[in-house]
Amino acid sequence: MTNxxxxxxxxxxxxxxxxxxxxxxxxxxxxxxxxxxxxxxFIAVIGxxxxxxxxxxxxxxxxxKPTGGRVLFDNVPVQGPGPERGVIFQEYGVFPWLTxxxxxxxxxxxxxxxxxxxxxxxxxDHYLSLMGLSDFANSFPKHLSGGMRQRLAIxxxxxxxxxxxxxxxxxxxxxxxxxxxxxxLLLQVLAAEGKTVMLITHSVEEAIYLASRIVVxxxxxxxxxxxxxxxxxxxxxxxxxxxxxxxxxxxxxRELVMSEYRAQQAQTSFSE
Amino acid sequence: xxxxxxxxxxxxAIPWLGAIALWYAVRMSGIVNxxxxxxxxxxxxxxxxxxxxxxxxxxxxxxxxRVTLGVLLGIAAAVPVGFLLGWYRPARTLADPMINFFRxxxxxxxxxxxxxxxxxxxxxKLVVLFYAAFFSGVIVMYEGVSQITPLYIRVAQTLGASELxxxxxxxxxxxxxxxxxxLRVALGVAWATLVASELIAAQRGLGALIQNASTYxxxxxxxxxxxxxxxxxxxxxxxxxxISKRLLVWQERAVA
Numbered sequence: 001m002t003n004x005x006x007x008x009x010x011x012x013x014x015x016x017x018x019x020x021x022x023x024x025x026x027x028x029x030x031x032x033x034x035x036x037x038x039x040x041x042f043i044a045v046i047g048x049x050x051x052x053x054x055x056x057x058x059x060x061x062x063x064x065k066p067t068g069g070r071v072l073f074d075n076v077p078v079q080g081p082g083p084e085r086g087v088i089f090q091e092y093g094v095f096p097w098l099t100x101x102x103x104x105x106x107x108x109x110x111x112x113x114x115x116x117x118x119x120x121x122x123x124x125d126h127y128l129s130l131m132g133l134s135d136f137a138n139s140f141p142k143h144l145s146g147g148m149r150q151r152l153a154i155x156x157x158x159x160x161x162x163x164x165x166x167x168x169x170x171x172x173x174x175x176x177x178x179x180x181x182x183x184x185l186l187l188q189v190l191a192a193e194g195k196t197v198m199l200i201t202h203s204v205e206e207a208i209y210l211a212s213r214i215v216v217x218x219x220x221x222x223x224x225x226x227x228x229x230x231x232x233x234x235x236x237x238x239x240x241x242x243x244x245x246x247x248x249x250x251x252x253x254r255e256l257v258m259s260e261y262r263a264q265q266a267q268t269s270f271s272e
Numbered sequence: 273x274x275x276x277x278x279x280x281x282x283x284x285a286i287p288w289l290g291a292i293a294l295w296y297a298v299r300m301s302g303i304v305n306x307x308x309x310x311x312x313x314x315x316x317x318x319x320x321x322x323x324x325x326x327x328x329x330x331x332x333x334x335x336x337x338r339v340t341l342g343v344l345l346g347i348a349a350a351v352p353v354g355f356l357l358g359w360y361r362p363a364r365t366l367a368d369p370m371i372n373f374f375r376x377x378x379x380x381x382x383x384x385x386x387x388x389x390x391x392x393x394x395x396x397k398l399v400v401l402f403y404a405a406f407f408s409g410v411i412v413m414y415e416g417v418s419q420i421t422p423l424y425i426r427v428a429q430t431l432g433a434s435e436l437x438x439x440x441x442x443x444x445x446x447x448x449x450x451x452x453x454x455l456r457v458a459l460g461v462a463w464a465t466l467v468a469s470e471l472i473a474a475q476r477g478l479g480a481l482i483q484n485a486s487t488y489x490x491x492x493x494x495x496x497x498x499x500x501x502x503x504x505x506x507x508x509x510x511x512x513x514x515i516s517k518r519l520l521v522w523q524e525r526a527v528a
Contacts, residue, residue, distance in 0.1 A: 047498065057298070060334045061430060063426060064430075080429070081426065082430070082432060083430070083431055083432030085430065086430060086431075087426070087427070087430040089423065089426070089427065091423055091425045093426070093427040095424060095442070095445075096318055096428070096522050096523070096524070097446070097521070097522045098445075099447040106431060106441070107431035107432060109433075109441075110431060110432050110433050110437055110441075111292040111432075111434060112431075112432030112434070112436065113431075113432050122483035141389075141522075142522065142523070142524045156431070157420075157430075157431075160432060168293060
């Protein structure tokens with residue numbers, strides 16, 4: 001997936017900071033974050049919860065503006081959300097008033113990426129079968145399980161063919177089995193369609209299994225602690241979990257994250 | 273399926289039969305002077321007499337039309353106002369106290385003023401019903417709209433939706449349940465206000481029927497009027513519920 005011969009920067013964080021003014025003073029969420037996501041990269045951002053990972057993603061998605069520095073997408077500062085940056089939310093955000101098929105078709109009915117009805121149906125059919133939702137095409141989301149809702153959210157985001165995907169702990173609420181299935185499905189789709197991904201996650205295993213590079217973030221304010229290249233090539237399968245390098249990397253990253261977690265605990269107890 | 277329907281009908285009939293039995297029981301127990309409680313069969317006979325000779329249907333129609341018109345106009349105004357208040361927090365801060373002030377005023381207390389400004393004809397009655405429907409509907413609308421989660425809007429934005437598309441394809445579908453609830457609440461309030469609105473020199477209407485009957489102490493007619501109001505309101509609510517069920521099949525909880 002990573003093609004080192006031809007690396008075009010897709011997303012750039014240039015000395016990005018974000019701070020809020022609160023009655024208690026200035027609250028720094030993100031502090032001087034600097035990194036580049038190249039075309040074809042799969043970046044996993046990992047760090048203690050509440051550290052500002054999601055805020056970073058929100059700035060690239062266009063929901064929040066940095067208070068310092070710049071966030072660039074294709075060399076242009078991000079002004080707002082757009083269909084070229086697909087977002088998969090932690091809470092899924094499946095539209096409850098639309099059927100499964102209508103949810104997938106939603107983006108394709110919009111002016112920004114309108115396609116002919118026949119093509120729209122073809123795209124829907126493709127993702128319905130890819131995500132194993134064909135039997136539920138005409139059901140409403142209330143009849144779906146959590147894993148199915150998540151697959152639907154992913155299908156809906158894929159349908160408009162964004163080259164760049166932002167995923168905020170997409171598998172966080174799923175059981176272990178579904179989670180593993182979803183990870184494998186994601187790898188399959190990426191192998192077939194070649195996208196650039198920024199994944200926010202809590203899970204060290206997930207980050208190593210999926211990502212080409214892992215950005216470890218400090219406790220709030222979020223700074224970059226370390227950027228780690230994952231030494232496995234794509235396509236990957238679950239057997240890499242058994243490799244000794246996987247275990248070593250996992251221990252190493254886990255220690256980094258745990259030390260930040262402890263720092264955050266100390267911070268919280270100090271402020272209380 | 274059919275047996276199920278019969279069973280439900282029977283179950284639904286039990287409380288009504290119970291109410292009639294209680295009615296007879298109170299009348300026969302002697303707690304209340306029987307001349308102050310007309311017997312259910314006497315009321316039923318009065319009902320048929322009014323229906324065949326006095327044009328009861330004209331009264332039912334006059335009231336139903338007033339209520340329907342008042343509610344439709346009231347909700348037509350309450351939907352955009354409630355939407356603005358729910359959507360823009362500053363608007364709510366600005367208007368909330370005033371809306372609660374007017375909402376607290378019982379429409380019946382406004383009748384003398386309504387007569388002064390709108391006279392005694394049909395407009396005056398509509399104004400009272402409009403008032404009742406608008407303020408009850410506006411609260412339901414803005415409580416509902418203010419609870420719409422921004423998540424769906426964000427999702428639509430990331431899929432490339434324009435402002436107009438977000439409004440048409442996300443906000444409207446999310447608002448429909450609140451409009452239907454507002455209609456149901458307003459309908460209830462409007463029927464409750466009907467008698468008051470027909471205090472204003474009404475010739476026909478169930479409220480007028482009750483008013484006139486009370487002047488001559490015709491208890492059986494009062495009972496007929498009250499029961500008619502209850503039934504028409506019940507039927508209208510059932511129709512609205514059927515519509516809600518159709519429009520809101522997607523909702524998690526069954527529309528009660």
